Amino acid sequence: MTRLHVQLAAVAALMCLALAPLVLSPFSVTLMNYIGIYSLVAIGLALLTGVGGIVSFGQAAFVGIAAYATAWVSALNGQSPWLGLLFGVALTCGVAAVLGVVTLRLQGHFLSLSTVAWGLAIGFLFGNVEGLGRFNGISSIPPISLGSLALVSSAQIYYLIWGIVALVLFLGYNLLDSRLGRAMRALRGGNTLVESLGINAFRIKLVTFVIAAFLASLSGWLYAHMSRFISPGPFDASMGIEYLMMTMVGGAGSLLGGVVGAAIVTLLKNSVQDYLPLIAKGASGQLEIVAFSALFILFLQWARQGIVPSIARYLPKTRRERPQPAPPLPRRPQPAPGELLLKVDGAERRFGGLVAVNNVSFEVRSGEILAVIGPNGAGKSTMFNCLTGALRVNKGEIVFAGRRITRDPQSRIAKAGVARTFQHVKLRPRMNLLENVMLGTYSRTRTGLFAGAFRLNQREEASARHEALMQLERVGLGDKPFELAGNLPLGNQRILEIARALAADPALLVLDEPAAGLRRQEKLRLAELLRALRADHLTILVVEHDMEFVMSLVDRIVVLDFGSKLCEGVPSAIRSDERVQEAYLGGVA
Numbered sequence: 001m002t003r004l005h006v007q008l009a010a011v012a013a014l015m016c017l018a019l020a021p022l023v024l025s026p027f028s029v030t031l032m033n034y035i036g037i038y039s040l041v042a043i044g045l046a047l048l049t050g051v052g053g054i055v056s057f058g059q060a061a062f063v064g065i066a067a068y069a070t071a072w073v074s075a076l077n078g079q080s081p082w083l084g085l086l087f088g089v090a091l092t093c094g095v096a097a098v099l100g101v102v103t104l105r106l107q108g109h110f111l112s113l114s115t116v117a118w119g120l121a122i123g124f125l126f127g128n129v130e131g132l133g134r135f136n137g138i139s140s141i142p143p144i145s146l147g148s149l150a151l152v153s154s155a156q157i158y159y160l161i162w163g164i165v166a167l168v169l170f171l172g173y174n175l176l177d178s179r180l181g182r183a184m185r186a187l188r189g190g191n192t193l194v195e196s197l198g199i200n201a202f203r204i205k206l207v208t209f210v211i212a213a214f215l216a217s218l219s220g221w222l223y224a225h226m227s228r229f230i231s232p233g234p235f236d237a238s239m240g241i242e243y244l245m246m247t248m249v250g251g252a253g254s255l256l257g258g259v260v261g262a263a264i265v266t267l268l269k270n271s272v273q274d275y276l277p278l279i280a281k282g283a284s285g286q287l288e289i290v291a292f293s294a295l296f297i298l299f300l301q302w303a304r305q306g307i308v309p310s311i312a313r314y315l316p317k318t319r320r321e322r323p324q325p326a327p328p329l330p331r332r333p334q335p336a337p338g339e340l341l342l343k344v345d346g347a348e349r350r351f352g353g354l355v356a357v358n359n360v361s362f363e364v365r366s367g368e369i370l371a372v373i374g375p376n377g378a379g380k381s382t383m384f385n386c387l388t389g390a391l392r393v394n395k396g397e398i399v400f401a402g403r404r405i406t407r408d409p410q411s412r413i414a415k416a417g418v419a420r421t422f423q424h425v426k427l428r429p430r431m432n433l434l435e436n437v438m439l440g441t442y443s444r445t446r447t448g449l450f451a452g453a454f455r456l457n458q459r460e461e462a463s464a465r466h467e468a469l470m471q472l473e474r475v476g477l478g479d480k481p482f483e484l485a486g487n488l489p490l491g492n493q494r495i496l497e498i499a500r501a502l503a504a505d506p507a508l509l510v511l512d513e514p515a516a517g518l519r520r521q522e523k524l525r526l527a528e529l530l531r532a533l534r535a536d537h538l539t540i541l542v543v544e545h546d547m548e549f550v551m552s553l554v555d556r557i558v559v560l561d562f563g564s565k566l567c568e569g570v571p572s573a574i575r576s577d578e579r580v581q582e583a584y585l586g587g588v589a
């Protein structure tokens with residue numbers, strides 16, 4: 001399948017949508033309108049939950065804020081629904097921003113629980129604020145007008161609703177394929193990697209959260225002016241759960257899944273309401289919920305990842321072209337060879353009573369490869385985590401390129417020119433090799449939300465793509481850039497991490513056990529690569545266990561044992577040092 005095929009499919013879908021009101025009954029058109037309105041919320045949730053990993057039960061509250069805001073503007077104050085749109089969107093996004101700032105630092109379940117809490121609280125407000133009609137709601141909301149045309153009939157507003165849905169899908173998919181979108185997709189799986197790439201994870205979460213709220217506000221605006229009447233019911237907590245259900249059914253990571261999920265849940269609910277009274281006369285209200293829940297559980301058993309991803313697996317893959325040469329991304333000025341680049345002074349890090357790093361000091365000069373060795377548990381990874389900002393030291397100072405970074409957050413240290421790999425590989429397995437490496441270019445590029453959604457900065461994107469391909473080729477993984485990272489053997493995943501780190505154009509490369517899991521030939525190639533990087537004036541700090549690898553490669557070695565520095569020196573001196581032989585090398589040397 002090529003890009004052209006995808007475009008043809010999109011055009012065909014648009015034509016079917018455009019013709020639908022001509023062939024469907026008015027009732028079906030109304031049903032389609034509801035599907036479109038719910039889709040907007042579900043697309044936002046797909047972005048927030050499926051892509052960003054933030055489970056929100058509270059989206060219905062955002063729909064409600066916008067619906068009440070526009071009803072207040074238009075029905076109660078006689079102003080234009082378009083003014084209601086502005087007010088509703090601004091109010092919803094404002095509330096979301098405040099809620100986001102307060103809650104988005106919470107982790108996992110706590111964050112989801114907080115969405116339940118404010119979802120309930122805001123839902124409660126709608127029924128209890130004096131000026132908003134309480135439980136009677138607000139009626140006689142005017143229709144939306146385009147010029148002199150009032151969108152009164154369901155077929156008229158249909159085109160507005162589905163036009164917005166199509167536009168949102170188009171912009172959403174563009175966004176996901178942009179710099180910011182890749183950062184959003186990297187959120188799932190933890191902050192450490194994201195921050196180590198110079199990305200402010202909290203900011204990206206906040207942006208995603210506000211986008212989801214924005215889509216909910218569009219939905220609320222359309223809802224209010226289509227039904228012309230609102231009451232608290234459709235914005236309560238159970239509706240919040242229903243939106244989440246739509247997203248899951250459609251496929252949480254898929255924007256199109258939001259539309260499909262909204263359609264399935266809406267149609268299913270509709271038919272359950274139609275057929276259940278035939279089976280069980282009487283208590284159909286309660287039974288409806290039971291029947292619906294049963295269907296949902298069946299669904300979770302049958303296609304847990306959602307309809308769209310399940311089907312997409314059987315479609316032919318879209319063929320993509322290898323990135324073409326493009327103008328290079330900007331590079332940072334590198335420090336002069338031999339200059340003091342990193343100074344660790346009396347670093348100490350405790351975990352409870354355990355002193356994992358104990359008063360360790362060493363220096364790294366520009367252009368050298370320094371190895372940190374020591375037995376398992378000696379504190380090597382902890383040391384690396386401290387100097388990259390993933391952990392804070394309890395005592396001591398760390399200076400990088402003349403600047404104190406001891407208390408700096410990880411993303412600021414990354415931006416200053418420290419790029420790293422992890423002992424426990426941190427990749428995004430469902431992104432391809434090229435995209436994983438492109439994540440590394442984040443702090444060298446600028447494209448923001450709007451440019452990403454409207455594809456305005458394709459030149460920078462081309463440069464980032466080409467840079468990523470060059471780094472893949474540099475480390476020897478250039479032959480299959482569109483392979484999923486999760487399909488690589490572990491050894492190559494480590495190499496992929498190096499390519500990602502290189503794409504950041506670092507001054508200092510920090511590698512935690514890069515050769516673990518590599519075969520002998522692969523190790524030799526890795527050593528070759530590191531030598532070539534040194535020849536390009538890159539400074540490298542490496543933890544490695546393979547003594548042959550270390551001794552033949554590095555300029556100096558720091559030996560850690562039980563958290564303390566045992567000694568440091570050139571490889572030959574370390575090899576013959578008695579304390580080192582006793583503590584670590586044993587018979588190896």
Ligand code: ADP
Pocket residue numbers: 351354356374375376377378379380381382383
């Ligand atoms: P190395 O990388 O040299 O094998 P580490 O730095 O991973 O050693 O670990 C040093 C010591 O700190 C070990 O005893 C380890 O169990 C402990 N440690 C490391 N990380 C943590 C943590 N997050 N919480 C508690 N203890 C930890």
Ligand code: MG
Pocket residue numbers: 380381382423
């Ligand atoms: Mg380690």
